[in-house]
Amino acid sequence: MTPEPFRRKDLLSIRELSAGEILFLLDQTDSFREVNERDIKKVPALRGKTVVNLFFEASTRTRASFEIAGKRLSADVINLSATTSSTQKGETLRDTARNIEAMATDVLVVRHSASGAAHYLGRELRCSVVNAGDGCHEHPTQALLDLYTIREHKKDFQGLNVSIVGDIAHSRVARSDIAGLLKLGASVTICGPSPMLPAEAGCLGARVTTRVEEAIEGADVLIALRIQLERGAGANFPGNREYATTYGITRKRLKSAKRELLIMHPGPINRGVEMSPDVADGPFSVILEQVEYGVASRMAILYLLAGRKADEPAPSPPRLEEQAPEPAPLRRTEDALAR
Numbered sequence: 423m424t425p426e427p428f429r430r431k432d433l434l435s436i437r438e439l440s441a442g443e444i445l446f447l448l449d450q451t452d453s454f455r456e457v458n459e460r461d462i463k464k465v466p467a468l469r470g471k472t473v474v475n476l477f478f479e480a481s482t483r484t485r486a487s488f489e490i491a492g493k494r495l496s497a498d499v500i501n502l503s504a505t506t507s508s509t510q511k512g513e514t515l516r517d518t519a520r521n522i523e524a525m526a527t528d529v530l531v532v533r534h535s536a537s538g539a540a541h542y543l544g545r546e547l548r549c550s551v552v553n554a555g556d557g558c559h560e561h562p563t564q565a566l567l568d569l570y571t572i573r574e575h576k577k578d579f580q581g582l583n584v585s586i587v588g589d590i591a592h593s594r595v596a597r598s599d600i601a602g603l604l605k606l607g608a609s610v611t612i613c614g615p616s617p618m619l620p621a622e623a624g625c626l627g628a629r630v631t632t633r634v635e636e637a638i639e640g641a642d643v644l645i646a647l648r649i650q651l652e653r654g655a656g657a658n659f660p661g662n663r664e665y666a667t668t669y670g671i672t673r674k675r676l677k678s679a680k681r682e683l684l685i686m687h688p689g690p691i692n693r694g695v696e697m698s699p700d701v702a703d704g705p706f707s708v709i710l711e712q713v714e715y716g717v718a719s720r721m722a723i724l725y726l727l728a729g730r731k732a733d734e735p736a737p738s739p740p741r742l743e744e745q746a747p748e749p750a751p752l753r754r755t756e757d758a759l760a761r
């Protein structure tokens with residue numbers, strides 16, 4: 423498998439990407455990680471470009487990391503949430519998005535409860551659209567940062583066993599992760615109570631089990647998922663205590679696990695339900711690494727969509743001091759204010 427340049431207008435799903443495109447996006451993330459380790463975490467790559475985060479659902483990690491990613495690339499970043507936008511007055515998604523585009527927006531990052539919302543906007547708009555999560559459908563940027571985190575630790579996807587445990591039916595993260603992992607050669611097991619396994623489970627290409635012990639045994643990576651009560655999981659949810667007893671990832675349950683098992687979670691975690699605190703914060707957990715790599719991964723995505731012409735080779739990101747004038751020393755600013 424060799425990387426293939428990512429030359430798309432939008433990033434809408436993992437399912438539509440080739441394995442080569444995914445590898446290319448992971449390789450690009452490496453370059454941007456270096457920027458985040460610098461003293462001055464900023465490069466001028468997207469100076470003069472505008473990124474709008476349009477979120478119709480709650481978010482901490484995705485929205486903050488897209489904002490940080492855009493700002494570290496020197497783009498102008500605007501955040502809009504449904505509760506403070508004119509959708510409250512009845513404006514449609516299409517009208518809202520077209521009005522944002524009319525302000526010469528380069529990239530629209532959208533999260534919406536409707537599956538297909540990002541694809542719809544991708545067709546309607548000339549600017550780039552990034553899917554930051556659409557209903558139960560896909561969360562491609564979460565999958566890219568998950569795949570990057572796994573590759574950092576396991577180096578290769580071939581022969582890797584990845585188990586995903588929890589509310590698979592309502593999880594866009596699971597659908598994107600499964601698609602990406604299978605494309606890159608990993609084997610995937612999905613596990614949860616029957617009502618939380620998707621109707622299409624047999625078509626996803628993953629092994630299916632309702633026994634968490636079976637999912638843990640032989641796994642190299644274990645991804646735990648939150649119960650998505652906001653998407654209707656509550657109708658068949660036995661309650662936190664029963665779920666934790668039957669499916670919660672605890673130290674006791676991990677006694678039969680491989681020694682180098684990687685513990686992941688896309689967040690937010692319901693501690694003590696899908697995962698005990700000592701596992702979430704334990705030595706095999708890479709949950710905060712996922713968050714850290716999410717910024718570099720989203721920098722790579724924004725840069726490839728807005729900062730580079732399709733046939734241009736992807737350079738390593740320039741250092742700020744190579745392209746931008748140094749900021750005026752603070753003392754000079756103080757002198758000017760004192761005058």
Ligand code: CP
Pocket residue numbers: 480481482483484485555564688689690
């Ligand atoms: N993983 C994830 O999408 O987290 P947020 O909902 O906080 O963005």
